[in-house]
Amino acid sequence: MHKTDRLRSFRIEELTRVEGEGALEVVVDGDEIVDLEFRIFESPRFFEAFLRGREYTEAPDITARICGICPVAYQTSSINAMEQILGIRVSPQIRDLRRLLYMAEWIESHALHIYLLHAPDFLGFPSGMAMAAEFPTEVRDALRLKSIGNDLMACIGGREIHPVNPMVGGFHRAPTPDQLRAVEPDMEWALEAALRTVALVSTFPFPELDLDYEFVALSDPDEYAVLDGRIRSSEGIDITVDEFNDVFVEEHVERSNALHARIRDRGSYHVGPIARFNLNREQLHPVALKAARGIEPVVVNPFRSIVVRAVELVHACATGLDIVRRYVRPESPAATAPVRAGEGHGASEAPRGLLYHRYRIDESGIITDAQIVPPTSQNQLRIEEDLRRLIPTILGLTDEEMQHHLEQAIRNYDPCISCATHFLDFRVHRS
DSSP, rough: OOOSSSSSEEEEEEEESBBBEEEEEEETTTTTEEEEEEOOOOOOHHHHHTTSSSSSGGGGHHTTTTTTSSHHHHHHHHHHHHHHHHHHOOOOOHHHHHHHHHHHHHHHHHHHIIIIHHHHHHOOOHHHHHHTTTTTHHHHHHHHHHHHHHHHHHHHHHSSSSSSSEEETTTTOOOOOHHHHHHHHHHHHHHHHHHHHHHHHTTOOOOOOOOOOEEEEEOOSOOOOOSSOOEEEEOOOOOOOHHHHEEEEEEEEEEEOOEEEEETTOOOBBBBBHHHHHHGGSOHHHHHHHHTSSSSSOOOOOOGGHHHHHHHHHHHHHHHHHHHHOOOOSSBOOOOOOOOOOOEEEEEETEEEEEEEEEEEEETTTTEEEEEEEEHHHHHHHHHHHHHHHHHTTTOOHHHHHHHHHHHHHTTTTOOOSSEEEEOOEEEOOO
């Protein structure tokens, strides 16, 4: 740390409990924020370039490698786009399996974030493991929840991380009813644990920070949209996935290796659990809707995202349990169609928010162009704006206390900067 009469500055070399490498630099003059930059300097990974020249059937396996936490989301969005090109419509049984696989990913991701990444901020611990001394039951529950999600992913997807079973048209192999029913007792336990999670996180002390957001999420009148749907916003956007680039734009900014997304002619927007909840609350599973009774009709405090994630954890467990109980093995694990040239668009709701894919393929099924817009790039501009609103309320704190609040605010979004687990170089300059 360095101090003068006019300047206070320090650097944090490593921040755990977010995924990826980046930096946050703040310059404050009195009560005025002179500069604030949330920079991502994780090296570009060029997946869109890797996809060009590959067969369309390879897209699910390649894009799954983008993230070890939410590979199913990348697979699903790519599959949706390819099936649009080929005109494939899957059976209700295949769709059920896809929802179940996605719910497994939500279970493991939400449990990890709630207990091991974000809850320590509210309870005053440096890590999830440090919590175990005072909250041993809760930490054990978290690890079992994550394990159940992983086991279910392996049962349907072929393995826990980067599943190999999903494919364009369905699955290479469909599990038997007996294989799925074997997980029913664990799913019943998971639902009870998820309900306890809502009760726990609802008691956390939440900083006061109500903000004005435009929320964006997939929406479906008949279900809590995860696999697909129309793109809607709280300010009147209501479009098909094909129209994404007509309304949203990605821009490169010098300070970041991640593109910033915004609404054309409007600015930042918010994707993720709060957006889904505010736009689609009534489509939650009845058990989750009951668990959400104590939550305000529209959540605008980003720190309360942990409560909404807990409600979505209930939704994932209850929905998954219903599918396990009614499962009928499809006659064929996958639908097929002749290859044809075209452009396709796909979107799904990753644990962190809307994930959009676009592909062009030629008449031989070779990918000629690809575009992937992950949730964190869509939220990055919004995160900066949250920090700008938060900083004036915490200027009276010490640098260490201020750092804690800013880190916590970033973790509200569970940002997936990459598959790494650290965020580097936090500096505050005061004059």
